[in-house]
Amino acid sequence: MLACTETCTLYHKIYDPDTRLDFWTSTVLTGVSWYAKQGVTAGKDGLDSADTLVVRIPVEAAPKGLTVSPGDQIVKGECGPITSSKELAGKERYTVTTFRDNRRGPEILHHFKIEGEA
Numbered sequence: 001m002l003a004c005t006e007t008c009t010l011y012h013k014i015y016d017p018d019t020r021l022d023f024w025t026s027t028v029l030t031g032v033s034w035y036a037k038q039g040v041t042a043g044k045d046g047l048d049s050a051d052t053l054v055v056r057i058p059v060e061a062a063p064k065g066l067t068v069s070p071g072d073q074i075v076k077g078e079c080g081p082i083t084s085s086k087e088l089a090g091k092e093r094y095t096v097t098t099f100r101d102n103r104r105g106p107e108i109l110h111h112f113k114i115e116g117e118a
Helices: none
Strands: 006-016 021-037 040-043 046-049 052-058 073-076 093-102 111-117
Touching: 021 073
Parallel strands: none
Antiparallel strands: 006 021, 006 073, 021 052, 040 046, 052 111, 073 093, 093 111
């Protein structure tokens, strides 16, 4: 894939039934395509922010066993571990809304796609 020159950090939330708490794992992804777009949508109370993100991860850049779920957080650049999503305040971050496995068609185009909203 072309234009896969960015680095981002994916934070995946996992619930621990023993402690009844959530904890976050972090995965640094290099060689990805990062496309963020600012926009607005019409809501019942006027205009709402609709900043969106699309990250494409070539199959060869994806770690084995990559797990992504709606509600996960994704941040531009390389970041360290966190214990709460509040620690990401002030960073360019998005909440994952969808994850797609696009390994079909010509092999050179195989990738994973993450979509998110600010």
